[in-house]
Every structure is written in C-alpha cells, then in structure tokens.
Amino acid sequence: MDDRAKKIGGKEMIGQQMASSLERRSGVSLWRQIADQILQSIAVGDFAENAALPPEVALAERYGVNRHTVRSAIAALVQDGVLRAEQGRGTFVLSRKRLSYPIGARTRFSEGLQGQASERRSVLLEAAVEPASRRVAEGLGLARGSVVIRLETRGEADGQAVSRATGWFDAARFAGIDAAMAETGSVTASFQRFGIGDYLRQSTVLSARHADAADLADLDLQPGAIVLVTVAVNVTPDGQPIQFAETRFPAERVELKLSAL
Amino acid sequence: MDDRAKKIGGKEMIGQQMASSLERRSGVSLWRQIADQILQSIAVGDFAENAALPPEVALAERYGVNRHTVRSAIAALVQDGVLRAEQGRGTFVLSRKRLSYPIGARTRFSEGLQGQASERRSVLLEAAVEPASRRVAEGLGLARGSVVIRLETRGEADGQAVSRATGWFDAARFAGIDAAMAETGSVTASFQRFGIGDYLRQSTVLSARHADAADLADLDLQPGAIVLVTVAVNVTPDGQPIQFAETRFPAERVELKLSAL
DNA sequence: AAAATTTGTCTATTGATATAGACAATTATA
DNA sequence: TATAATTGTCTATATCAATAGACAAATTTT
Structure with missing residues (x-):
C-alpha cells in the first residue's frame, strides 16, 4: 500500500522487500520465502547487526501473511543462528555479513x-x-x-x-x-x-x-x-x-x- | 542400492543424484526438490537432449517417494517447457543447455x-x-x-x-x-x-x-x-x-x- | 503501578503436500 | 494379437503449511 512511498526515497530498491509479494502454491513455503527475504535484507543492510527486526505483526502485515507464518520464518532463522528472539523485547540480528x-x-x-x-x-x-x-x-x-x-x-x-x-x-x-x-x-x-x-x-x-x-x-x-x-x-x-x-x-x-x- | 556401483565409474560424482536423499519438512516441497534435481541432472548431462527420463516408478524408487510426487515434479518441468510427457511412451528432455x-x-x-x-x-x-x-x-x-x-x-x-x-x-x-x-x-x-x-x-x-x-x-x-x-x-x-x-x-x-x- | 508492546503458547480450521491403491489409455514389444 | 510397459486419472487418507483468534509471559513505556 503506502510501501510504494519509499520507491523514490531510494533506500533500497534493490533488496526488493519493496513490492515484495510472495508466491503461493509454488513448492516453496511462505515461511521459507520470508526467511530468505529477511536474510537478504540483512545482507543488503536493511537491518543492521544487533538491530531489532520489526515486530512480528508489522512483518506479517508487510508480507501480507498471518503472524504465525512470520513466526515460522523467524524460528528457522533463530535455528540458523541468524536471529535471536527475546520475549517482550523483540527479535534481533546476530551475525550479519557474508x-x-x-x-x-x-x-x-x-x-x-x-x-x-x-x-x-x-x-x-x-x-x-x-x-x-x-x-x-x-x-x-x-x-x-x-x-x-x-x-x-x-x-x-x-x-x-x-x-x-x-x-x-x-x-x-x-x-x-x-x-x-x-x-x-x-x-x-x-x-x-x-x-x-x-x-x-x-x-x-x-x-x-x-x-x-x-x-x-x-x-x-x-x-x-x-x-x-x-x-x-x-x-x-x-x-x-x-x-x-x-x-x-x-x-x-x-x-x-x-x-x- | 546398486546405484553405488556408479561411484567409481566416475560418470557423475558431482551432479550428485548419487545418494540424493531429499529433505522433508524443509519449507521446500519434495516435488520441487525433485524438479530441481532433474534440472540439475539435465544440465550436467546425465540425461541427454531428447532422451527419455527413467519411468516414473523408477524415479519414485530412486528418490524414495510416491509416484505421484514425482509426477508433480515432472508436471512442473513440463509446464516450464523442459520436459515433454507422452502417454505410453515416456517423458523426454526438450531444451537442455544454459x-x-x-x-x-x-x-x-x-x-x-x-x-x-x-x-x-x-x-x-x-x-x-x-x-x-x-x-x-x-x-x-x-x-x-x-x-x-x-x-x-x-x-x-x-x-x-x-x-x-x-x-x-x-x-x-x-x-x-x-x-x-x-x-x-x-x-x-x-x-x-x-x-x-x-x-x-x-x-x-x-x-x-x-x-x-x-x-x-x-x-x-x-x-x-x-x-x-x-x-x-x-x-x-x-x-x-x-x-x-x-x-x-x-x-x-x-x-x-x-x-x- | 498501570498500560502498552512484544514474544510465546494453545486450539481450531482450511488448503496444499504426500502417500496409497486401483484402473484407464496409449504405446511398444513379444 | 496378446502382453508388457508407461503415462493419465480417480478416490481416499494423513501430514504439513497457513490462517484465525485468544490469552499468557516478559519487557518497556507511561
């Protein structure tokens, strides 16, 4: 919706996130697609090291999915050691650079x-x-x-x-x-x-x-x-x-x- | 099983297919993983252009999945224009090279x-x-x-x-x-x-x-x-x-x- | 202290994915 | 011509993926 406002801001046209809709019934689950996009955002610098990710509800809205789907993506990245989730505080980026x-x-x-x-x-x-x-x-x-x-x-x-x-x-x-x-x-x-x-x-x-x-x-x-x-x-x-x-x-x-x- | 016989033959140790088991509950469906592996096999030269793929039942056995799962993978590749399936005859490789x-x-x-x-x-x-x-x-x-x-x-x-x-x-x-x-x-x-x-x-x-x-x-x-x-x-x-x-x-x-x- | 924010857990429901089996349709082979 | 091999279609069932809603637990903010 108003995500398009960022288009000219030039923040990150490349990392995509922009109009980043997801593909359903593609053989790749939504949570994995979202996990990949979050990884990409981190790599590109949208989320700095030790910075907090947007809250789950915000991510869910951005990607147009249910909060639980976002949680699955985050869980996978926590498992990977990329993120750390803390109840009440937020979810944080651990390792960053490739x-x-x-x-x-x-x-x-x-x-x-x-x-x-x-x-x-x-x-x-x-x-x-x-x-x-x-x-x-x-x-x-x-x-x-x-x-x-x-x-x-x-x-x-x-x-x-x-x-x-x-x-x-x-x-x-x-x-x-x-x-x-x-x-x-x-x-x-x-x-x-x-x-x-x-x-x-x-x-x-x-x-x-x-x-x-x-x-x-x-x-x-x-x-x-x-x-x-x-x-x-x-x-x-x-x-x-x-x-x-x-x-x-x-x-x-x-x-x-x-x-x- | 006797696929291991190929190991020393040196045919294609790299393309992998070898002990190519699949990963379940990974966020990537089995049919897509299989489709990717078939694509890779074609790219690497395991299946030549115009050659017939192994029959569905053989592929299902090789990958350790149901025949219908293989069929889903093949259907995706047919949709992509990579394969052509002919009832009674077999499934054939169309385009090959990258x-x-x-x-x-x-x-x-x-x-x-x-x-x-x-x-x-x-x-x-x-x-x-x-x-x-x-x-x-x-x-x-x-x-x-x-x-x-x-x-x-x-x-x-x-x-x-x-x-x-x-x-x-x-x-x-x-x-x-x-x-x-x-x-x-x-x-x-x-x-x-x-x-x-x-x-x-x-x-x-x-x-x-x-x-x-x-x-x-x-x-x-x-x-x-x-x-x-x-x-x-x-x-x-x-x-x-x-x-x-x-x-x-x-x-x-x-x-x-x-x-x- | 109270309220707001955020992650964690639970139940329930729907659709896609995967398995299983049976049989039809088509083609190649004996 | 009959048989075998192969793809196509159908039904049924179980599991995973995704949605939905409610509430608990922990933390920060007011």
Whole structure:
C-alpha cells in the first residue's frame, strides 16, 4: 500500500522487500520465502547487526501473511543462528555479513580473507583414486579414463563451513598429493612439493542451484539453501592444467568478489 | 542400492543424484526438490537432449517417494517447457543447455554470445531519476543524495529472458542516457554518445538467492527459481566510475563464465 | 503501578503436500 | 494379437503449511 512511498526515497530498491509479494502454491513455503527475504535484507543492510527486526505483526502485515507464518520464518532463522528472539523485547540480528571470497587469476583460497575471519582452515574429507570422467579428462587435458586423484575438502572460517570443494589431479604427476593435502591443509603448499611455485586460474564457470543432501550435510545448511558453484581449471604459468575443481559455496554465508585480474 | 556401483565409474560424482536423499519438512516441497534435481541432472548431462527420463516408478524408487510426487515434479518441468510427457511412451528432455555469459574486464553483455543465440536484445523497462542511495553513491563515487538516473532493463536471447539489470548513472554527466538506451538498446552504444569509447569492469561481487516476485515476473520464472546476482562498477580506463549495476540472471538458464583477462 | 508492546503458547480450521491403491489409455514389444 | 510397459486419472487418507483468534509471559513505556 503506502510501501510504494519509499520507491523514490531510494533506500533500497534493490533488496526488493519493496513490492515484495510472495508466491503461493509454488513448492516453496511462505515461511521459507520470508526467511530468505529477511536474510537478504540483512545482507543488503536493511537491518543492521544487533538491530531489532520489526515486530512480528508489522512483518506479517508487510508480507501480507498471518503472524504465525512470520513466526515460522523467524524460528528457522533463530535455528540458523541468524536471529535471536527475546520475549517482550523483540527479535534481533546476530551475525550479519557474508564472507567475501576473492576470485582472481592468482587468488588462493586461504588468501584474501584476512580480517574477515580469525581462524581459517581446510579439512580433507576424502581422497580417492579413480578413472577420469569425460568432464574431468577434458578439463585436465588427459585421455579419457586416465587415472586421477580426487580430493574432497571443506573450508572453514571460524569453525563455520564456507566452502566444499572436489578437486581432481593427474595421478601420474601428483601421486601422494592427498598425503600432502592432509598434512599441509593447503593446495598451494601441496603444489610446492611437486615443484610448482605459481599457478593461475585459467577459467571459471559459475552457476547456482539448491543445495543437495550432501551439501546440506557438509556445509551444515538448512534444506532449501542455495549454493554457488564454481568449476575452475588451474594451470601452471606456461598453461599446463594441473587441477580441475568444483567448489560449492553456501550463498547465505559467502559472496564471491571477482577482483580485477 | 546398486546405484553405488556408479561411484567409481566416475560418470557423475558431482551432479550428485548419487545418494540424493531429499529433505522433508524443509519449507521446500519434495516435488520441487525433485524438479530441481532433474534440472540439475539435465544440465550436467546425465540425461541427454531428447532422451527419455527413467519411468516414473523408477524415479519414485530412486528418490524414495510416491509416484505421484514425482509426477508433480515432472508436471512442473513440463509446464516450464523442459520436459515433454507422452502417454505410453515416456517423458523426454526438450531444451537442455544454459546460456554461458562471459564476464571479464572488457566484456560487454551483448558480445560473446555469438553462436549461442540467434537473436539477442535488450529491452528498456523503466527509466527514473532519483537521489542516490548510500550504496549507489559509494559505488559511483558521488555524494550521498546526488541525483542519478536509474535504468531497468531486461536481456533476451531468442525471445527468452536471460538477464534483468538495474543500472545507475550520474545524472549530471549522463543526462539523456535513458533516451539513448531506448534508441540503441545498448549500454556500450549509449556511452559512446557521451564520448566514452572504452570502459572496464572494475569490480564484481557475486551472490545467489531465490528469485523474488519481481524477478519471477520479469524473467518469466517459476516460483522457487534461483537467480545469480552480480553487482558491478564500470569505470573509464582512467578509473572514473560511470555505471553502478546490479544484474540478476536466472540460474537455470544462465551460467557465468569468468574469462581469464 | 498501570498500560502498552512484544514474544510465546494453545486450539481450531482450511488448503496444499504426500502417500496409497486401483484402473484407464496409449504405446511398444513379444 | 496378446502382453508388457508407461503415462493419465480417480478416490481416499494423513501430514504439513497457513490462517484465525485468544490469552499468557516478559519487557518497556507511561
């Protein structure tokens, strides 16, 4: 109604909330849509950290739903550790900002996160040796069916999962890289053991989808969450492919910053 | 069960489907989760174009749900024009590929799509003059509250919406750019009228979220769809910001290719 | 102290989601 | 031609999602 008055105010035309009606009978419940919008509002800065959300009745009116529906959305975000509700006082924003992941030709994953998280580490979940799929073989420039090493890793910042990667390496060239990864916890350090001091990100393809069951478990997400997916090929400075990797990032906790490369 | 046999075959460890259980009481209905997974399987190449999907009973068994639930998922994808069901024969994959959007320091949106779509155009939906929000002012390096021109555009390829952009320009410097855009349908061509022959993409921040109501309408998406969001600043070669833009891409139809630049 | 505000809990009702089973209609196969 | 396989339609039932209203509990404001 009079929400339209804000249109020219220029406060936040983008975050949308504006004429934010919801879609019914869509397969996505209203409470989840509202939870997503609240998350988005927080990310965009509509609600500051430690600030109080509008009261439930106000939110219900804004979204055009029953108060209980708003409560379901809030309950999910409280469960997620995003909000804290206090009886009689209000509902408050806890954590706010998303980790900003720099992506560039030379960016290593553990770099560039300085100041954003105090503790940053990579956990090796699984290592396996297997024949290369067509996709992996093409990416690494190997013959179809060549033997490759697959490493499954999870990145954590301050104890929270922020990335989940699957990387493939030529088994002939990088035998034992799984042990190196387990020891050093870093791809860059592991490459150095194989005489590779520098490497570049040759190409990156980016997409997004709903998190599947494996992602939900590995990244500690709630069902319905979105993951950003990057598929990248890393090469030596002379253009030789050394790693093919698919990385999933929880969209609610991470944004990707494409630096001028 | 014997699906695990595929694990070492290396067919598609990534697309997941593997131990793809679903999440119940998650706010996202099972039929939508299944529809998303089928879409993903198609995108990843598990189901080729024109190929038949496994029969409904097989899918129901694989996902551990009732046949009718699978039917709901298929019905949604048929509605979307992704699948075609034929009684007695089976269900078949119609369209497959996602448009691949190149993103680089010098990439213009209409460039680089050669061969992927025969008809490519940009439609100006709305133009407005308004005070700059904090976010926009910072991006353009203007004083808070400076007057800016906002352009709302939709990109189409072969008649299908593939992008939805909101761009801001300094009104003092680019007065009349709305008319130029309406006439030329191109940002690059419009800039040339203001004496700007070349410009660079200074920074790009990438995120993903569920499409909101406005996106659903503008991009012709089904509720629950995911959009990739880029927030970028374009600058002249000497570093002067000339455009601040947020673009939404439908994740089911578009992937972003970060070219090495 | 009293009133107003805000979150928490409870009951009840309606519609969408999911399961279950049966059978029809269409097509492909033996 | 008969059989099998596959999608389409129908009925019935249980659970989740959403609405509605009332009141309790805690906190802030008057």
